[in-house]
Amino acid sequence: MLHHLIQDDAGHRHCNHCPLFTENTSISQAQKLVDEIEHIYLDLATWTSLKPNSHVNALFTRLVQLCVLQYGQDVTNRVLRHPSIQALTGPLRAICSSGEYLLEWHWAEKLVSLCNEGVVDPLPQFVYYNNYVGLSRLELHALEGVGATLTRVVFLGSGPLPLSSILMAQQCSKIRHIDNIDNNRQAIAISAQLIQSLGMADRLKFHEVDAGKFAGYAEADVVIMGALVGDGQQKMEFLKRIGKQMKPGAVVMVRSAHSLRKLLYPSVDAFDVNACGFETLAEVHPHNDVVNSVLIASRR
Template sequence: MVHQQLLPMDSHLSTNGGVLCQHVIKPHQHKHSPGLSSASQDLIHEIVAIYKELSCLPSLEPGATTNKLFSRLVGICIKQYKAETVCDVLDHPQILQLIKHLRNICSTGEYLLECQWSQKIIQDAYSYTENQPELLKNFVYYDNYHDLTKLELHAMLGCGVVPRTVVFVGSGPMPLSSILLADMCSDTTIIRNLDIDKDAIDIASELVSVIGKEKRIQNFLCDGMEYTGFGQADVIFLAALVGCDHQQKMQLLKRIYDQCKPGTAVMVRSAHSLRALLYPVIEPEDLVKCGFLVDIELHPHNQVVNSVILARRA
């Protein structure tokens, strides 16, 4: 699971009084509802239970309980299900009621996880005189990032897109996607990471520096809606959690389209199946509405959580 940008928490998920549990889902009796299969009902029950436990934790910082709950949730989301089961779950009133809040919880949890790991890698890097980049491989989700970045790069190269100058919107405190892209593609000369969170940019900048990537990767404290450099990019990445809702994502995509030059590629991270519990969904037709021409959409069925859509400005 890959986190890119911290979303603002709703008031019912605030940490006032040290308790996150303010939003209440009505008590759910574990009975099979008419019209739902037992498999669908069991999934709904487990998702609601995990949500309740996560929302009532005093903190979402990494720890034994937090890690276990997030691992259970991700494990549920990346399994393959029948289409009718996915519809049953995502359309169920209880899931519709909690899905926005669950995504916010996951976003915050991932942000804190990335902060912790980035700071650990930075500290470790100062203790070693060589092989600092190898320390990144200790990150618990390194393989997921690696596989997602490889998927995106192969998609681009397969469609004739060479990522020379890149802008990554919503890079977070551990810009591992940018680091891996720089490693995998020698044609990539500069990657400009954007994030609206100052702490994320400060941590990311130090991380990039200690592993010796500061000449190719730059980090900027900036809202994507205010950035004016999209016209200089060959490829623009849009992180899965950029924008609090579908409308904001569409506004940003339209702004990118208006600024970028013809032929510029956009790589948009989305989600499919029950992965939509973790990340908002963007469809190819959404990019078409903004004026882009869609080249390819890929839905991983392994441990990689994000789907990807590659499109280009006409």
């Protein structure tokens, strides 16, 4: 998930509800959004490194602000269908992915350092900790709502800072084991170091492997697919592959996106998921600061 919360310099959170617009103003509003999104994209694209700094952070924060506000459907459709937006959506998602990775890496190193200094619970110092807490609660409630077994979880695309896995393990005693999968050696190394420092290595395991080659899907009760694990088509191809390995009744939870949040992450359609051998059980579309939607489906 993109971690840049909606808050001003004073730390005040902003309302996500955008004022209602008449049809006469929707075209103007959509064009203003297109112009600002394009400006942010062009600014971010000029940076040789997206490592956290005040300017890069401000650009990502403003981008997320624009994407999580609630607009009328007409405004949303006009923005998403605009030729300029359609042309930049793929490159913009790639930029967001790079920025997210570098932010996670920066904080993973910092949290390991804090653990080494003797800080007992360093996680809340992560600037976007509360956003992660909200997402993990939403996902756990959704999984429990469909009656999913939660004993053994596989998390695909865990990244350098596996905070979702950490919080799920902390918030849900039913979870006994989480396999975290990433094909990036450095991400796995810093993740495992952090988990060791936190004293959670007995429940959270890390595997440097391509997700398609992981051998543990047959034992999994839940497989969580991170939002940045492939585009929409790649996600469906992957679901077909792992669906053949998963046991009947096991569930996948795919992070998705709705409305203008689709500019940040690819969306996933329930019909397409069902065509991969699953039965969609629930979809959750948050309208607060939590960016990702969640789709949960059961292996037939």
